[in-house]
Amino acid sequence: MATDPRLDERELEILQLLWKHGPQKPVQLQERLSFEMKNSGLRWLLNDLVERGQLHRQKEGKAFLYSAAVERRPLLEVLGRRLQDLLFGGSAMAMIGELIDVQKLSPEDIEHLKKVAQQKESAGNSEQGNGRNAQPESKS
Numbered sequence: 001m002a003t004d005p006r007l008d009e010r011e012l013e014i015l016q017l018l019w020k021h022g023p024q025k026p027v028q029l030q031e032r033l034s035f036e037m038k039n040s041g042l043r044w045l046l047n048d049l050v051e052r053g054q055l056h057r058q059k060e061g062k063a064f065l066y067s068a069a070v071e072r073r074p075l076l077e078v079l080g081r082r083l084q085d086l087l088f089g090g091s092a093m094a095m096i097g098e099l100i101d102v103q104k105l106s107p108e109d110i111e112h113l114k115k116v117a118q119q120k121e122s123a124g125n126s127e128q129g130n131g132r133n134a135q136p137e138s139k140s
Contacts, residue, residue, distance in 0.1 A: 007075075010035060011049060015068050015075070023058070023067035 007015070010033075017032050018024060024032075026042050037045070046066050049055040056067045080095075088094040100113070 007054070007079075010037075010045065011054070014045070014049065015054065015070070015072075018055070018066065018068040019072050023065045025060070025063045025065055027063075029066070 013033060013035075014029060017029055021028075021032070026039060026046060029046075030037065030039060030042055033042075046055060046057070046064075050057045050066075050069075054068070054070055056069045058065045058067070084090060084092055084095045088098070103109075105113075
């Protein structure tokens with residue numbers, strides 16, 4: 001399934017909830033959302049995401065059950081590459097460096113980044129051959 005980089009914050013939050021909690025009914029999503037939305041508005045948004053190929057919908061009794069049609073990692077790659085191209089001239093190093101500079105990192109975060117860098121280095125960084133720098137794996 002193709003990922004759509006034109007997702008807004010609400011749509012990304014819905015995907016995040018579905019990745020974390022699995023398939024859900026609209027009422028379950030509504031309870032977990034960080035923003036207020038009427039049930040009819042949420043159903044419209046969910047249907048739009050289904051039509052755009054970002055969600056699956058399955059009938060369960062009288063209600064619909066929604067699940068993510070896209071995986072988190074490919075979407076992260078698309079969105080990260082878009083951000084990298086738009087704000088950092090295509091440089092992953094510039095993007096990663098600036099993100100590290102502006103974030104408050106704990107000692108555990110820094111240790112995680114060191115481990116990711118070591119893993120990339122020992123894996124030979126197979127991404128180098130395509131003209132782009134590899135992006136670090138996210139800490140989930």
